[in-house]
Amino acid sequence: MTTLYLALAAGAVVGIALGGLGGGGSILAVPALIYLLDFTPVAATTASLIIVAATTATSLYTHARDGNVRWRTGLLFAAAGIVPALLGGALAGRLPEALLTAAFSVIALTAGLRMLRSRRADNDQDRPIRPAHAAGEGASLGAITGFLGVGGGFLAVPALVSVLGLKMKAAVGTSLLVITITSLAALTARTSTADGLRWEVIAPFTGAAILGAWDGKRLASKISGTTLQRTFAIVLIAVAAVMLTDAFI
Known part of the structure; x- marks a missing residue:
């Protein structure tokens, strides 16, 4: 029963982050x-x-309904990440667990520091998309998604805003499209690691995350985006410190 409660609580936190920030929860x-x-x-x-x-x-459905998904940009971004996601997913199962933990902790630390420093200011309007930039950023995101099993929204949202010029709301919605596609691509390369997964934990975790995502979207409209982002950034940094310690001790 304790395991069920932990899965529900953790899933809710992940969902709130994904729904409110367009990323961060997966990590x-x-x-x-x-x-x-x-x-x-x-x-x-x-x-x-x-x-x-x-x-x-x-x-993604709720953000698309509100008109906050830039489909052309998101599909281009995601398409560039499919092959790197497949390669990263295939490689991850062949690495020592300590190395995988250490790599994940470094990415988590980088993401936390990046989220702590960045600002969530809205642009006045979307800027023209540069296909080469979208493809480059998408390939990097896909590799990280496949290798570390994270959606990568913590990288996608800043890239969609600063590199590709989307407004914040559009970046959050579009990042969900990118995450969905690259996550599914990475999963296809991990079929050999799906045996023995504890579905009695994954199912309630996922259900709580889905419900939490709806709450996260509503929460983002009531609480300062900067406050929400900094809170998750601090949590990420703390988690990264624990995992780095565990990897090397």
Whole structure:
């Protein structure tokens, strides 16, 4: 019963982050699965992709309904990341668990620091999209998604705003499209690691994340985006410190 409560609580936090920030929650899913729910690093990254794909696909619907998804940009961004996601997913299952944990913690730390420094200011309007920039950013995101089992919204949202010139609301909605596609691509390369997954944990975790994403979207309209972003950034940095310590001790 304790495991069920932990899965529900962790899923709710992940969903709130994904729904409110368009990213950040997925990078919390892996450490929650490892340290709270006793998954191995490889199983946790695979389970995270399942959770993230289901949650972002659901949240994508609400953002699309509000007109906050730039489909052409998102599809171009995601298409460039499909092959890197497949390669990263295939490579992840062949690496030592300590190395995978260390790599994940470094990315989490980088993401936390990046979120802590960045501002969530809206642009007046979307700028013209540069296909080469979209493809380059998408390929990088896909590789990280496949390798570490995270959706990558913490990287996609800043890139969509600063590099591709989308407004923040559009960047959050479009990032969900990108995350859904790259997560599904990465999962196809991880079919060999799906055996033995604890679905009795993944199912409630995913259900709570989906519900949390709806709450996150509403929360983002009531609480300062900067406050929400900084809170998750601090949590990410703390999680990264714990995982780095665990990887080398």
